[in-house]
Amino acid sequence: MADKSAIGKTGKPFKMHVDWSKVREFARAIKDPNPIYFDAELAKKEVGGIPVPVTFLQTSAFWTDETSSPGFGGFDIRRILHGEQEFEFFKPIYVGDTLTGVSKIADVFEKEGGRGGKMTFLVSETEYTNQKGEKVATARATLIETGQAVKA
Numbered sequence: 001m002a003d004k005s006a007i008g009k010t011g012k013p014f015k016m017h018v019d020w021s022k023v024r025e026f027a028r029a030i031k032d033p034n035p036i037y038f039d040a041e042l043a044k045k046e047v048g049g050i051p052v053p054v055t056f057l058q059t060s061a062f063w064t065d066e067t068s069s070p071g072f073g074g075f076d077i078r079r080i081l082h083g084e085q086e087f088e089f090f091k092p093i094y095v096g097d098t099l100t101g102v103s104k105i106a107d108v109f110e111k112e113g114g115r116g117g118k119m120t121f122l123v124s125e126t127e128y129t130n131q132k133g134e135k136v137a138t139a140r141a142t143l144i145e146t147g148q149a150v151k152a
Contacts, residue, residue, distance in 0.1 A: 006122070009070040010104040016063040016128075018052060020095040026056050049094035054087060057128065057139050060101050070105045075122060075145040083121065083142035091136045098131045106140070117147030 020040075027037040032053055036043040043050040093099065107123040121144055128137040 004108050006070075006074065006105045006108055008104060010102060011064075011068045011070045013100050013102045014060070014064045014068040016060050016099045016101060018056075018093060018095050018097045018099065020050060022059065023050060023052055023056065023095055026059060027053055030055070048092065049096070052093045052095075054089075055085075056093075057087060057126075057137060058085070060099075060126065060128075060139075064101070064103075068101070068103060070103055070124065075120070075143065079146045079148075081144040081146065083144040084140075085142075086140040088138045088140075089136065090138075091130070091134055093128075093130070093136050097136075099128045099136065100130075101126045101128050113146065119147060120145045 023037055027034065030053060036046060036051060037053065040050055103124055103126040105122060106125040108120065110118055110120050113119040121142055124141050124143070126139045126141075127135060128139070130136050
C-alpha cells in the first residue's frame with residue numbers, strides 16, 4: 001500500500017525523439033485519418049509542422065526504463081487498475097522535436113470502495129520539455145490499488 005511519503009518522488013529524466021514514422025504508425029493505430037499526420041506540406045501550411053496526436057505521449061513508455069519511473073509507491077502490481085489519463089498541452093509538439101520527460105508522484109489518497117475494499121489512488125505526473133527547454137506538456141495518470149481482490 002502506498003503512503004503520502006511517496007509524494008514528490010521523481011524518476012530520472014528521459015529523452016524521446018518525435019519521429020514521423022512513429023507519428024504515422026500511431027495515427028493509423030488509433031484510426032485517425034487526419035491528413036496533417038501524413039502530408040508534410042499540408043501540415044506545415046496548416047499548423048506549422050507535423051504535430052503529434054493528442055495521446056501520442058503515451059508512447060514515451062518505450063523511451064523509459066526503471067530509473068525513469070518514480071515507481072508505484074509501494075503498490076501491489078497485482079491489484080492495480082488504470083483509473084485515468086489526462087494531457088495538458090502548453091506548446092505544439094512537432095515531428096523532429098526531442099522531448100525530455102521527468103515523472104513524479106504528485107499525490108496519494110484513499111477512498112472507501114465496494115467489492116474491492118479500500119482503494120488507494122496514486123497520481124503521477126510527467127512533465128515534457130522540448131529541445132529549446134520549453135515546457136510543452138504535462139501528462140497525468142491515476143493508478144488505483146484495490147484493498148483486496150474484487151469479489152464477484
